[in-house]
């Protein structure tokens with residue numbers, strides 16, 4: 535697997551990361567959703583400890599630690615898209631379209647999925 539930021543795109547990432555997806559396929563959807571929540575929780579916990587133990591000062595070590603958890607989230611997100619038979623690249627594209635539409639209508643802020 536040749537890795538550089540120049541040849542990484544969402545399709546490539548989804549295909550390559552799938553090769554490392556070792557979990558029971560009969561519970562795949564549940565496995566990846568719980569895993570994604572777990573990794574997001576790790577980000578939350580580390581950020582909590584950043585505030586509690588480090589006065590909110592983001593050191594290079596803490597930054598790297600949180601980045602590693604973000605990378606783990608990306609892996610689980612890619613597997614979630616795979617479980618849903620949905621291209622990660624399309625998720626990115628559709629999300630950008632949604633955000634651009636909201637920006638154009640002046641509703642980036644606020645709440646509600648359908649705004």
Ligand SMILES: [Mg+2]
Pocket residue numbers: 573576602603606
């Ligand atoms: Mg992790």
